[in-house]
Amino acid sequence: MISKSLFAAASAAFLAIAAAPVAFAADITIVDPYMRVSGAMATSGAAFMTIENHGAEDRLIDAHSDIAQKVELHTHLQDANGVMKMVHVEEGFPIAAGENHMLQRGGEHVMFLGLNTVPVQGDVVTLTLTFEKAGDIVVDVPVDNDRTPEMGKAMDHSKMGHGKMKSGTGN
Structure with missing residues (x-):
């Protein structure tokens, strides 16, 4: 006989896995996406995730969201200094x-520039x-x-220079 606590733990684990955000199309699956912003006055944020490719080579070439004036694919590079x-x-x-x-902190990621609204913990961004x-x-x-x-x-995006954003500019 399975104890109630073991059953409850197994059920909770299944629900956590089943509720994990996943998106897919063709041979590409997006696993465990999340976004971070540096605070209530943030003008930028970043998204991270794992991209699984179950098919032929592909390339992530762009990103869009209504939450920001501009969305770009970013990485970090070290300059001569x-x-x-x-x-x-x-x-x-x-x-x-x-x-x-992997799109991860300190490496490649999706950057939201000129946030139209600042999302808070628990919000979901499309x-x-x-x-x-x-x-x-x-x-x-x-x-x-x-x-x-x-x-x-971890990179603190609030201290990075992203330049000034003009209202109404597109991606």
Whole structure:
């Protein structure tokens, strides 16, 4: 006979896994997306996730969301003086066939610039990722400011220079 506490624990684990945000199209699956903002006065935020590619090589080439004036694919590069700078990756991110590609803090990520409203813990932001072959994938991205970084050093986006945003500019 299974004890009530064991059954309750198993049920809770199943529900947590079943409720984890996942989006997919064709051979691409988006797993465990989340967004962070630096506070109530934030003008930018970032989204992180794992992109699983179950098919041929593809490329993440763009991202869009109504929550920000501009959404870009970003990474961090070290300049000649050893200073890490965040840069827009116009060509996007290659997603190797049969591999997982992590968008993570301190590395490649989706950057929201010029937030129209600042989402708070628990909000869900709609994000459209555009892939060269798989096309558009709409992802519901929960805001999780309490999440600890999976790898590398956490980057504080509030201290990064993103330039001034003009109202009404598109992606």
